Amino acid sequence: MKTRVLMTICCAAALVSCKREERGFRVAPPSAEKIETKSLSDLHPAGSSVAPPTKNDYRENAYAVSEGEKLFAAYNCVGCHAHGGGGMGPALMDNKWIYGSQPQQIFSTIVEGRPNGMPSFRGKIPDFQVWELVAYVRSMSGLGTSGASPNRSDEMKGPTPPSSMPKQTPQNSSLPKSAERPPP
Amino acid sequence: MPGRNYQATRYSGLDQINTGNAKDLKVAWTFSTGVNRGHEAAPLVVGDTMYVVTPFPNILYALDLKNGGAAKWKYQPEPASAAQGVACCDLVNRGCVFSNGKIIFNTLDDHTIAVDANTGKEIWKTKLGDINHGETITMAPLVVKDKVYVGNSGGELGVRGWLTCLDSNSGKTLWRAWSTGSDADCLIGPDFKPFYKKDQGKELGVSTWPPNRWQIGGGTVWGWVTYDPESNLIYYGTGNPGVWNPELRPGDNKWACSIFARDADTGAAKWAYQMNPHDEFDHDGINENLVLDLPINGQTRKVLLAAQRNGYVYMWDRTTGEVLSATPFIRITSSFGVDLKTGELHTNPEKKPMTGKTVRDVAPAAPGAKDWQPCAWSPRTNLLYIPHQNLAMDYQGTEASYIEGTPYLGVNVKMYANGNANRGEFCAWDPFQKKKVWAIQEDLPVWSGTVVTAGDITFYGTMDGWFKCVNAKTGDVLWQFKCGSGIIGQPVTYKGPDGKQYVAVLAGVGGWPGAIVAADLDPRDPTGALGFVNAMTDLPQKTTKGGMLYVFALP
Numbered sequence: 001m002k003t004r005v006l007m008t009i010c011c012a013a014a015l016v017s018c019k020r021e022e023r024g025f026r027v028a029p030p031s032a033e034k035i036e037t038k039s040l041s042d043l044h045p046a047g048s049s050v051a052p053p054t055k056n057d058y059r060e061n062a063y064a065v066s067e068g069e070k071l072f073a074a075y076n077c078v079g080c081h082a083h084g085g086g087g088m089g090p091a092l093m094d095n096k097w098i099y100g101s102q103p104q105q106i107f108s109t110i111v112e113g114r115p116n117g118m119p120s121f122r123g124k125i126p127d128f129q130v131w132e133l134v135a136y137v138r139s140m141s142g143l144g145t146s147g148a149s150p151n152r153s154d155e156m157k158g159p160t161p162p163s164s165m166p167k168q169t170p171q172n173s174s175l176p177k178s179a180e181r182p183p184p
Numbered sequence: 185m186p187g188r189n190y191q192a193t194r195y196s197g198l199d200q201i202n203t204g205n206a207k208d209l210k211v212a213w214t215f216s217t218g219v220n221r222g223h224e225a226a227p228l229v230v231g232d233t234m235y236v237v238t239p240f241p242n243i244l245y246a247l248d249l250k251n252g253g254a255a256k257w258k259y260q261p262e263p264a265s266a267a268q269g270v271a272c273c274d275l276v277n278r279g280c281v282f283s284n285g286k287i288i289f290n291t292l293d294d295h296t297i298a299v300d301a302n303t304g305k306e307i308w309k310t311k312l313g314d315i316n317h318g319e320t321i322t323m324a325p326l327v328v329k330d331k332v333y334v335g336n337s338g339g340e341l342g343v344r345g346w347l348t349c350l351d352s353n354s355g356k357t358l359w360r361a362w363s364t365g366s367d368a369d370c371l372i373g374p375d376f377k378p379f380y381k382k383d384q385g386k387e388l389g390v391s392t393w394p395p396n397r398w399q400i401g402g403g404t405v406w407g408w409v410t411y412d413p414e415s416n417l418i419y420y421g422t423g424n425p426g427v428w429n430p431e432l433r434p435g436d437n438k439w440a441c442s443i444f445a446r447d448a449d450t451g452a453a454k455w456a457y458q459m460n461p462h463d464e465f466d467h468d469g470i471n472e473n474l475v476l477d478l479p480i481n482g483q484t485r486k487v488l489l490a491a492q493r494n495g496y497v498y499m500w501d502r503t504t505g506e507v508l509s510a511t512p513f514i515r516i517t518s519s520f521g522v523d524l525k526t527g528e529l530h531t532n533p534e535k536k537p538m539t540g541k542t543v544r545d546v547a548p549a550a551p552g553a554k555d556w557q558p559c560a561w562s563p564r565t566n567l568l569y570i571p572h573q574n575l576a577m578d579y580q581g582t583e584a585s586y587i588e589g590t591p592y593l594g595v596n597v598k599m600y601a602n603g604n605a606n607r608g609e610f611c612a613w614d615p616f617q618k619k620k621v622w623a624i625q626e627d628l629p630v631w632s633g634t635v636v637t638a639g640d641i642t643f644y645g646t647m648d649g650w651f652k653c654v655n656a657k658t659g660d661v662l663w664q665f666k667c668g669s670g671i672i673g674q675p676v677t678y679k680g681p682d683g684k685q686y687v688a689v690l691a692g693v694g695g696w697p698g699a700i701v702a703a704d705l706d707p708r709d710p711t712g713a714l715g716f717v718n719a720m721t722d723l724p725q726k727t728t729k730g731g732m733l734y735v736f737a738l739p
Binding site for chain 2: 075
């Protein structure tokens with residue numbers, strides 16, 4: 001009897017832990033060369049010509065997202081965007097995306113910079129780290145996966161941790177909703 | 185000039201509006217600036233014209249006082265858009281000055297510009313700094329004779345601070361006094377005689393830092409410069425040392441958080457006094473130092489009077505730099521007081537910040553007991569009118585990486601009301617009795633400037649948009665008016681071309697505390713805007729953006 005109870009508990013525990021994250025140990029970042037220029041407008045004269053979104057597998061990888069969180073502090077992103085609430089730079093935990101919420105748009109925001117104060121980090125941050133940052137930045141407004149997003153903030157009494165963040169549907173997304181990757 | 189005079193008393197001899205009739209004040213005219221960021225500038229009246237400089241993009245308007253404030257011309261310096269990304273605390277500008285037919289002001293992208301006061305044509309434009317170093321300029325210059333004094337901002341980005349002197353006729357740089365580095369760079373020479381032993385010695389701007397760290401050591405000069413015509417000395421303070429987390433920069437970190445007295449012509453330092461050696465909490469020393477002659481213990485003393493960020497009202501002998509008194513004007517937990525014999529600030533060891541540790545209930549918080557918002561002094565009441573905030577904070581040290589042109593902080597901050605009291609106050613301070621004579625408690629931080637007049641009235645504004653007239657003797661509110669947006673500007677009063685007295689103020693919420701509204705920050709992150717968001721989460725419900733000049737008069 002005891003053994004059966006123990007077995008049941010172990011099986012249940014194993015099942016629950018399986019749900020947490022299916023980690024690919026060698027997740028390749030999307031190649032930067034493959035990135036197509038994304039439109040920043042919802043207006044597409046003479047019909048839609050939307051490039052397909054680049055898949056960022058780091059979104060499902062807890063290690064990559066947590067590396068992104070560390071890099072977000074190390075590259076001084078925190079100094080301007082705080083822990084998502086913003087300051088010198090805009091908030092990243094809300095549903096407003098001035099330059100687009102798609103992974104490749106965030107990638108180019110970091111690499112190319114933006115005219116109203118976002119610096120260009122071209123040549124300063126390796127591409128795979130930029131993709132880790134992208135995965136973390138999206139998780140800040142609940143656009144990550146529940147399995148991979150951090151369960152708590154590392155800093156003093158920060159905002160709601162990304163894993164508990166209610167999803168903020170991006171405003172003025174330049175891609176149709178169907179182009180978003182479905183949750184796993 | 186925004187300070188009204190070299191001594192920065194912000195006292196006006198006009199008395200048409202007084203304690204008896206202030207209740208009848210009405211709006212005379214208004215003017216929309218078309219800019220939605222924080223408006224900290226003082227409107228400047230010269231003859232029949234009022235000059236207003238806006239926050240970024242730093243538009244300079246000339247308004248015709250004979251024609252209901254209609255715009256005569258506007259000058260658009262078109263500062264670099266990228267400058268917005270290195271401005272720590274909203275995109276403010278604190279005003280312009282007039283000298284010899286020219287209006288002189290600074291732009292966020294590090295230019296000082298002189299414009300013909302009549303035509304609005306640019307006379308000269310000098311680039312003083314580089315946004316790629318993290319430098320911006322937000323302060324109002326001071327002009328003395330043919331010299332313009334300008335300092336930089338960027339203490340949150342590891343900028344090396346300086347005060348630069350320009351020729352007001354040509355815009356050419358005459359000298360620059362750095363706040364850190366060698367004595368030669370700091371214009372410290374044989375005339376330099378600090379009062380206290382702690383400030384005496386050679387090359388302290390280098391030796392009080394870890395090797396070479398003075399190069400990114402802060403001490404920016406983003407506040408106020410005052411002048412004493414008698415001694416021909418200028419006085420100003422320097423900002424916080426570079427990297428906020430003090431554990432990462434052992435040493436006194438000179439000359440951050442210090443007061444300098446310099447020869448107005450050569451810039452040679454006469455004395456300096458470091459208020460916060462090894463500053464722990466971003467307690468910059470940039471607040472205005474009023475130049476006053478006051479009777480102290482039966483003799484007239486030449487003093488500087490200043491309500492400083494670390495929570496003390498300081499009175500210095502301005503000829504020597506001796507601290508005559510330093511008295512707390514809010515609840516302070518970060519230090520225990522100033523030793524007048526040694527000049528030392530006794531810091532509280534329990535609040536010492538460390539990497540990975542959170543210290544709680546540090547008062548004053550990072551913006552201090554009073555930030556940039558200038559006081560006024562009335563020679564009629566002998567009182568100092570102090571608009572200020574009252575905040576405490578939690579302060580967590582973290583690692584920091586220096587990347588040129590990005591923030592250099594190494595802390596997480598979360599602010600809240602100090603000792604469960606109100607977040608702001610407007611008070612009258614008696615420097616002889618060293619106490620408050622009266623105080624008006626405000627729910628929100630009082631981030632506006634003030635002005636006091638011979639009518640014994642004083643004005644200030646609140647961040648939810650109330651512009652108030654107060655009896656300077658009693659503290660009774662005589663009149664108030666609700667402006668469209670929160671007020672963080674500097675009120676002024678002037679006699680119009682029709683001989684009537686007017687009062688003017690810019691509304692337009694923003695600045696460090698108002699960034700939550702001006703920059704649409706997310707109130708759910710308490711560390712937003714360097715921790716100020718946590719103390720201001722209710723502001724978006726209480727005011728909205730919008731720059732507007734209001735001018736009031738009696739009917």
